[in-house]
Structures are given as structure tokens and as C-alpha cells.
Amino acid sequence: MTDLTKLTLVEARDGLAKKSFSARDLTSAHIAAIERANASINAFVLETPDRALAAADAADRNIAKGTARPLEGLPLGIKDLFCTEGVRTTACSRILDDFKPTYESTVTRNLWDAGAVMLGKLNNDEFAMGSSNETSAFGPVVNPWRRRGSDAKLVPGGSSGGSSAAVAAGLCLAATATDTGGSIRQPAALTGTVGIKPTYGRCSRWGIVAFASSLDQAGPITKTVEDAALMLSVMASHDPKDTTSVDQPVPDYAALMRQGVKGLRVGVPKEYRVDGMSKEIDTLWQTGIDWLKAAGATIKEITLPHTKYALPAYYIVAPAEASSNLARYDGVRYGLRVPGKDLIDTYENTRAAGFGKEVKRRVLIGTYVLSAGYYDAYYLKAQKVRTLIKRDFDRAWNDVDVVLTPTTPSPAFAFGEKSGDPLAMYLEDIFTVTVNMAGLPGISVPAGLSAEGTPLGLQLIGKPFDEGTLFRAAKAIEDAAGRFTPADAWWLT
């Protein structure tokens, strides 16, 4: 039998339909892979093999009865930001301790209702704050990719580093992730996987531990563009429990994906040619342009003049919302409590012990920018920048259907390389945050390898609720570039 962990999500679905193997076989293969690999990759912070096998057996019965649902029997990893009923959910923070939700997030509920199987919970930066997965309370995740001729551990990106590494290493067929400033797309780019952040409001945020409410969106990390289309079609839904989710029909993404890019107008924003961008990223970008042109698209240079303000504005808005969203972790009702001599002391002890350094940094920044006397200069101004960024894109949509940019300014970096320098780390998001600030959909698709042999991604940005066009353009790049998997599965040896 072929190695079932090497299949894509769609191949596995088709294999189950043809009864080439059972859902139990498929799930067992992934459980075995996790058992062998997790000590070195550290992608899973909680494994749920018994639950997975029970779900796989139920799936086999449905397949036998001919009542298979869209994701019947397909084993997935779930980022630890998604609340899962009865299964520990921590956002990879000490402060949530052994928290077991009594409820299931809407997105994961949609997946289980479609027949998917949960293998366990995936590592991430604490409260999704980070770009390297080094801030997790469960320790860092190791990228399955290595530089050519080197054993140095590379980061898998963040905050969805567990998701990207697990998919790249074949530990699950696909994974859920969340993206507040690039947390789906950047780790996808650094691991040779596909990651889409849909339009704000496309997926329900209900039951996802909040980082920055006006920016957070769920999306999948997958092996292929088609897998991403399949995952998103199930994850997306209008949810009355999240009033920021939008009542828009979810189209057949896979069908849209196959339409090709003939006649598609692709914008290339000149402001994304930032100082210090490596030559190979620039070359990759040009290659992407050439591929799309060859596939029948027309290319247009566009201007998004407020791009340079996006990152500083993001680092005001996101921490501001986070400082308030994280106020509920006070040791009173659930999670960690470190008692003190009085109430204030208990608050301080609990939050000092429960939050990591990066979370504390952002809570402090957020508290500061919302304070009396600073609000207008920081928060209000950042919101104005946000409006201007949106307007830049609104104007661009008059001329183009989709925008092509690099996903990250550089390939995967080594452990500790940027974690001591928050500003260097924040620059990882320079190409991705504008998309969150404008509420637009963005996808990262693998497009090549760096000189060191590590993956690089290109990002496509679309109009609101036009994920279909993103899948079309991403498929064209994928068809031209091919798929990228680590040459040597060192984590299985």
C-alpha cells in the first residue's frame, strides 16, 4: 500500500470513495506518523488517537452505507486556538492551564458535521502572537524543511506553526489555522504549503480564542490549492452567533478554481518592492508574474500608496484589541490561578505567571495606546490609516481582479535568529498585514525554493468574498511551480 500520509486531502477523499483503503487505515497511518515525528517536530500539543479512530470507524460505516459527507474520514489537525468540546484548549498559553471547553467552535463543528476526523490540537504562538512559533508555552515547532547541507533547526513560521509543520511533514492531511496579521500565509510560505485567509466575516469566529477581533479570521493550511478550496468550502459559514460573520453564499471553490486565469487582470503593487528585500524574493515575484502571463492573465502595475503605514498601524490596532480581549484571563473563573494576599495580588501573580513575554509586551502596548491622552494619537490615527488602506484597494479593484505579491520578505529562519528582536520579527508580516487591515482574502501558494533549498511563497490578494478568483490564480501558479516537499523525511527516522 502507498504511504497514506503522502496523499493530498482530495486524493485521500477519492481513495476512500473508491475503497482503496479505509478511513481507519488512513487515520492509523497519521497517528503512527505523529507518534514517530512529534518528539522532533513538536507540532501536536495534544493527540486524540482514540477519538480519531472512533470517528474513522464511524466514517467507514457512512462510506459503506453510501452516505459519505464532503470530508468523511479525513484526518485533520486543529490549531489550539479553536475551542473543542471536552478536549483541552489552551491557545498554547499557561494561563488557560487545563481548560476544557464545554462547547465546540463553529468552524470545527462544521468540519465534524462534514465527517472530518480530529487527530489532535496543534501548536501555535501563544495567543497567536508571533511569527515563528517560538512563543508557545509548549515550546517551539521545528520546520520539516532544513537548509541544504545543514541540520540547523528552522522555524515553521507563526503563529500557525504547528499547522504548517504538521501538514508539510505529513502528520495530517490538512489543518485549521487562524490569521490576524499573516499567521496562516507566512507559515504556509515557510513550509511549502498552501494557506488561505478568507475575507473577514467568511468564517465564524465563535469559539476561537480571540487575539484581535477585527482582524482574526480562520482558514486552512493544506498541501494543495484544491485541498484549500475543499477545506474552506466546509469551514466557511454564516453564523448568527458571530454578528461580524457575513451571510454570503459559499460558492463551489473547486469548480471556480478550474476556470483558469485567461483574461484575469493581475495587479503588481510597486510599494511592495521594499528596501532590503532579497534578490531571490524579487526574482520569485517576477517568475510568478511570468507564469500568470503565460497562462493568459494580463499584468498591470498598480499603486497602494498607504502600504508603508500598514505595519505600524497594525501594531497599534492588534495589541489594543488584544489588551482588552485578554482581560478575561484573570484567574477567577477558569484556567490558571496563582493566589496572592488579596485580589489585586492574585490578578498580578496569575497574569505574571500565565502570560509569556510576547503576550505581556502586546498587552502593555495595547493598554498604552488606548490610555487617556494617547487614544487619539495612536488608536484613532491607526483606524484612519486602516480606512486609507481599504481605499487604496477599492481604487485598485477598478483596474485589476487580483493582486500578486511575495508572502514574506525572506525564507524560513533559524531558531533564535529573530526572537530577540521584536521589530525584526514584526517585519515578517510586512506583506501580509495590509490584507487583514483591509479585511480582504489572501492566499499564499508555494512558488519555489530559496538558494538554501527552503520554500518560498507568493501571495494573492482578492476582492471581498472573491476567494474563488484567488483559487483560480493560485492554481495557475501551483500548476507552473509544482509541489514542494522536503527531500528527506528526517523526522520519521
Next chain:
Amino acid sequence: MHDKVAAPSNGNLIPGATGDWEVVIGMEVHAQVNSRAKLFSGAATAFGAEPNAHVSLVDAAMPGMLPVINEECVAQAVRTGLGLKAQINLKSIFDRKNYFYPDLPQGYQISQYKQPIVGEGEIEIEVDGTAKTVGIERLHLEQDAGKSIHDQHPEYSYVDLNRSGVALMEIVSKPDLRSAKEAQAYVTKLRTILRYLGTCDGDMEKGNLRADVNVSVRKPGAPLGTRCEIKNVNSIRFIGQAVDVEARRQIDIIEDGGKIDQETRLFDPGKGETRSMRSKEEAHDYRYFPDPDLLPLEFTEDYVAHLRHDLPELPDEKKARFMAEYGLASYDASVLVAERERADYFQAVAKGRDGKTAANWVINELLGRLNKEGHDIADSPVSADQVGGIVDLIANGTISGKLAKDLFEIVWSEGGDPAEIVETRGMKQVTDTGAIETAVDAVIAANPDKVEQVKAKPSMIGWFVGQVMKASGGKANPQAVNEILKAKLGLE
């Protein structure tokens, strides 16, 4: 504060050692919205349940939970705004007010800061027969906090989240009030309006209506003084007392050469004093910002028009109508419209009957008696139909006014149909002139000396009427007795 404030009302000045002082009062009333569910969750709002029985995942601020606006609470706020003749804002914003406290699970209260749902409006009040318009600054929707319970354990406090997330309307007045009586009249009238609208039950004992009272003093015509806010005063009586003691405290400080510190104070009804709770320096920085979990609250002019159309008649309109339609005096009309149930009761009694008589019976007999027994009109043992029946029996001459009062007593304690009671107990007035004539003749024959005296002093006829009535057991029609006596005695 506001530069434009109403002119001082006469007779409200407080004498001090350095001359007269004027007290300036503004009110922030927190009114719990009448609704089955909380402002942003489906949990129930019923009072008196076991601690933490009405708590949803949202109310407990579990990770990943999101608020969803309860449309009924929005409608109630709009109705209230309309009842206060206020501007309704078609777009408003919910903000987060951030602070840490165990009874505030989210670590922030969802409130409305810069763009409230209701803007400026007004309330008419009346004190000692003088009418006055009090400006409303704004009304906004916000969540209530839970309750910390400190008296159950030597070391720990308990938290009850039943109230957490319940919808409140904060109604802020302009600093237009000038005396304790005006402050009391304002809250009383506001409560009446809320009850008419059905948007708040106004129950101050349960904490469903509570007032923060802002008090400052100044010399008449001088700029506004520094104010102190007296938090959470929970009865109309205490509001009056708190204003008086706080004004006096401030006057004494200023007259002793001191100055007022802006601060939050608590009123202690037991000691009859206000005490400092926290100073301006200790005030929280609430770090307000728009709640990113909620879109701006928007509705259409049509939606407002629909709610306006279904609005009940409000006390001011009802009073004007009672005066015009039933010819009632202003005072009587005010008494009747003070509660919606009372006005409804009166209207049921007055239907097809003389309005003034109906008003007299409702105010003097019924309300007097209810008040004495401590009953609400809602649980009155005598129905409007029964009072109407008694009024009918007086109007058609079946019983006298005096007998009617006896009849009311019987109906109050035993119930039953007034007409039937009169019939079965022989309470009918005797209008049969034959019977009355016989009684009159008997009285005249038995009292020749009095007959002589009445001829000199006609007002003595009252004595004869009394004798005849006594002889008839009170059942003779007094008017008929009077006429027959006059004829037989040769008066006129």
C-alpha cells in the same frame, strides 16, 4: 459640564452664613430594561434565582464567546427615547469600558460612549404646582455587572453572575434640577414614564432603577461649582436626603474657606451623611474603544416610526385629556395619571358615567383605602366595575352618598354586585312620598315646640330631616324628605 443651565427656580435657595446658595443637580439613572433575555446573550433576566443560575457562556466570558445584540433591548431603548421626546440616533456604537473586577468577567463592560442610541430629550416635572422642563442629555445601553458577595466566607468573596450582562439604560439629565424636591420629582416622573412604556419596572428595591446624583452648589448667578457624584442611591426618599446633606456639606466647606474636591461619594441613610468613595485621582482610566466584536447598531427611520406608532399614551398627554374630557382639576388628573394602572382603572369607572364623580370615588374612597391597607391598585379587592356600580346607584337616586360609603365597605370586605347588595339588604332609598309623608307627619305631631322654633329660624329644618331619616333607617331620599318637610311646615 454645561454652560447653559436653567435659571434658578424661586424659593429653592439654601441659606448660608455668607448668604443664599443654589444647589445644582444632574442625575444619571440606571434603569434595567424589561426584557426576557440579557443584552448580549440568551440567558434569562429573572430576579431572585439561585446564584449563577442565569449565566450563559457569553456572560461568564468563556474563551471565544461573542456578544449578539438582543433586538428587544434595542426596541425598549428606542421606545424610552421616544417617551422622553428625545432624538433617536439611527446609528450608534458599542464601546468597551475596560477595568478589572471579579464580577466583570470580560474585564470590560460593553457600553455606549461617544455615540449613544438616544440623544437630547426632556421631561416635564411639577413641584408645588409649578411646572418645569428638565433636559435629558442622552440615553445609552450597557451591560450590568454581576454581584460580589463578601459576607459568606471569612477569607473569600463569592461572585453571582445572574445580573452580569443584563441590559441597562443609563439616562443622563442635564444639570437642570435645583432642589431635593425637584430631584425627587424628576426620578418619580421618569419612573412613571418608564412604567407607562413598559421598558423598565422601576422597582428600586430590587435595584432595577438606581440613581447617581451629581450635586454642586454656587451663589445664584455664579458659574457652576465643583460637583460630587453620589453613587447608587436606591430610593426616592434617599435621593432627597442625599441632595440636602450633600449640599449642606459643600456649603459648610466653602463657607469655612475650603474647596470642594471632585469625587465619588456614597450616601449612608443610617448616619444621614455622604462619604468619600474615591477621588478624581483614583478614578479609572477606562480605555474606551469601539467593541470590535459588534458592528455599529443601525436601524431605519421606518423602524422608529413603527415603534412610535405603537407607543402608549404617556402621562402628560393623558393628564391633558382627562382635564379636557372629564373636566377634572389639574391636581386630580395628576393623581390619576401617576400610574398607568390607576389611570386605566379610573377610565373604566368613568366610562359612560360622570367623570368628576368617578374621579372622586377613585381618588378619595378607593385610593384612600388602598393606601391605608398598603395595597396596589393592581390587587385592589374592589374592581372598577364595582365602583362603577356604586356610582350608578348614587346617580339614579337608589342610594344616598352616605349609604354609598357603607356599600363600598361591604363590597371591599365581602365582594359582590353593589346593586344586588342594595336589593337584598334593603338599603334602597325610600322615595315613596306616601311613606315619607307619614314619617314627616309623625315627627311634626310629636314636636310642636320645634315646629314653632323652625318658623323663626328656617335652617332648623336640618333637625327635622335628621329625625325623619332616623325614623326611616336612613333609607328615605333626603331630597324628598326636605321638600315634603318644607311644604308641611309652610316654609318658603
